[in-house]
Amino acid sequence: MMLGRLSRFLFGTLRGRLVVGVAVVHALMMTLLVADLTQRQRSMLLDRQIEEATALSQALATSGAGWIAADDVSGLQELVEVQRRYPEILFAILADQDGRVLADTDSSRRGSYLLDLPREAHVSVLSGTPALVDIAAPAIVGGRQVGWARVGIGQRVASEKLGEIFRSGVVYAIGAIVIGAVIAWFMGQWITRRLYAVQETINAVRSGDHQARSLVVGDDEAAVMGREFNAMLDSLAQRDAELRASEKKYRSLIHNVQVAIILFDGQGRVLNSNPLAQEMLGLIEDKPQGEALLDPAWHLLKEDGSVLPLDEYPFRKVLSSHQPLRDDVTGISHPGLSEVIWVLANAEPEYDDAGHITQVTVSFVDITERKRAEDALRLSSERLQLATRVANIGIWDWDIVHNELVWDDSMYQLYGIQRGEFGGAYDAWMRTLHPEDKAHTDGEIQAALRGEREYAPEFRIIRTDGSIRYIKADSRTIRDQGGIPLHMIGTNIDITEHKKAEEEILKLNQTLEQRVTERTAELLAANKELEGFSYSVSHDLRAPLRHIDGFLALLKVKAGASLDDKSLHYMNTISMATKRMGTLVDDLLAFLRMRRKDMATEDVDLATLLQEVIQEFEPETLGRDIAWCIGKLPKVTGDRAMLHIVLVNLISNALKFTQKRAKSVIEVGCQHAAMEAIVFIRDNGVGFDMQYADKLFGVFQRLHAMDEFEGSGIGLANVRRIISRHGGRTWAEGKVDGGATFYFSLPHVADKEVMPGKPDHF
Known part of the structure; x- marks a missing residue:
């Protein structure tokens, strides 16, 4: 073995x-x-x-x-x-760049620090004795050292x-x-x-x-x-592929999300940013990784518009407080922006095992439109408050469900109540009403709650000082989906002065009506007396004129042969003056009758009526060269006889004042305006001076001598009176030796009312 x-x-x-x-x-x-x-x-x-x-x-x-x-x-x-x-191995250690042990064959030493590592990033022999060979080698990724590998081998075997x-x-x-x-x-x-x-x-x-x-x-x-x-x-290849796939998903998520995102490291340097953040902050896409975001060309703003100090930047707050930042409203301003962008900033830190911040993710959500809306709403609210204070309008809000009544400052001023004195409920408000108005006002409230109509009555209140004020209320009832009333919001306006003014106006109207009635009665009596006097004078003048004319005729018969030419001229002058006086009396009586005559309303074709008038003057115009230019005339509603007199007088004037022309040119036409039809009679006669145009339509007013043109001076006055009774106007334009144009207007049939049987008076 x-x-x-x-x-x-x-x-x-x-x-x-x-x-x-x-x-x-x-x-x-x-x-x-x-x-x-x-x-x-x-x-x-x-x-x-x-x-x-x-x-x-x-x-x-x-x-x-x-x-x-x-x-x-x-x-x-x-x-x-x-x-x-490996049989000879005594230990194997992997540590980070700072010497903190990340892995060791002796797991108890993980987290401790190696203090004898070399300063330079190259392979070093820390011990070369027979008992121990200790080698340290740098771990390098992409040319950058990330840690150390340390191996110890013994020589016992x-x-x-x-x-x-x-x-x-x-x-x-x-x-x-x-x-x-x-x-x-x-x-x-x-x-x-x-x-x-x-x-x-x-x-x-x-x-x-x-x-x-x-x-x-x-x-x-x-x-x-x-x-x-x-x-x-x-x-490593598998892990690298997985890492690249994860990083691709991560980058895709950051770049496609509709939120501006910037990643900072633990020292506040930019690690990454998505396109929206680059656009919002004016960054360039290839901004070097790790570069500090301290570009002086742009800055952040506080919500009040002042410049935000660097220490209060979102990522700085997180780095200093070690706490997340939530919903911080911040403005962004830099040269690339035409206006400030307002964002809602959130910042989330990431920690290592030691609790140190390794990364801060800052997100910005554009709330510029919301900020504008809030500013506009605040400005509108301030304006509304100012308007309500200036107009003395009080605003109230009644929570029907909880019976809580909230007033603004103007309401307390209207009612003369201090905040602490008001109970803030419906009953407390009812106690301020005038006893005579409580039942009606409460009934209006109940009708509004039932949905019959909105609450908008007028009522009286009794203030704490005993004074009575008139109040006009208006409101809107807010209901749930089932129609149950939840809130009632409305306004109160003090209309006391308006009520007093109405009472004064009512009294003044009553007095004025009485005075108008009295003055009308006096005017009617005076008119009757004046008319009676006018008729009496006119009739009384006729008898002496007839006597003068009769006796003058007898005198001519008896003594005419013995009188010389001068005496006969005197007698002729007296006779002509008597006849002229009779004509004036007849015209005056006709004018007075015209003023008293009742109007009959009927459809009148002015074209037909004009032809009848022209035919009436044919005997007087025989032998004269007259050019008639007749335009299209309208049909009107009025008194046919009176309009006949109008045309007779105006055509008579045109014929009279053109009789000295070799060829008389008389034009009759119509101009249509928005509310009336305007008829004109234009001639090429002797005309008149426009500075005297205001005298043309006066009674007995003449612009030419009797020996030039005969007439009583009442015809145009009659024209104006008749047209005025028809609701129209009369005026004239002329030029000396340049002809004249007389106008009269009649309202369109749909725009005027003719009052038959009601004559006018002086």
């Missing part, structure tokens, strides 16, 4: 073969120097152990670097446990082997010289070839060929190392 183990050790392991080969060679070559040979062998063994320990620590560092970076303690511990397979070699060497030295030389040569070639094969695989992987694998087969250490190395590479 022992011989078998010894045989397997000497010929089945690399270490055994090397020991045997070296011992045989030394025995053959240095028989006389056995002691020296042993010492040299021990030194060589020590060097080889250092090389093995170095290779083992480097392999361990290479294998554990990725897991150290991922902080995978359980994986690291498994990797360390595998190292127990080797020392025993050296003793045996020494004793056996003396015995077999002579016989083994030739054989040892041959075996040492072949075994050196054999062992070196397999080790180089494994090393070549390690070099290929180190250069970036992650698909390279060791092809060494067999059961020796080189083959075992190759298989373990291959297994380690396969495991």
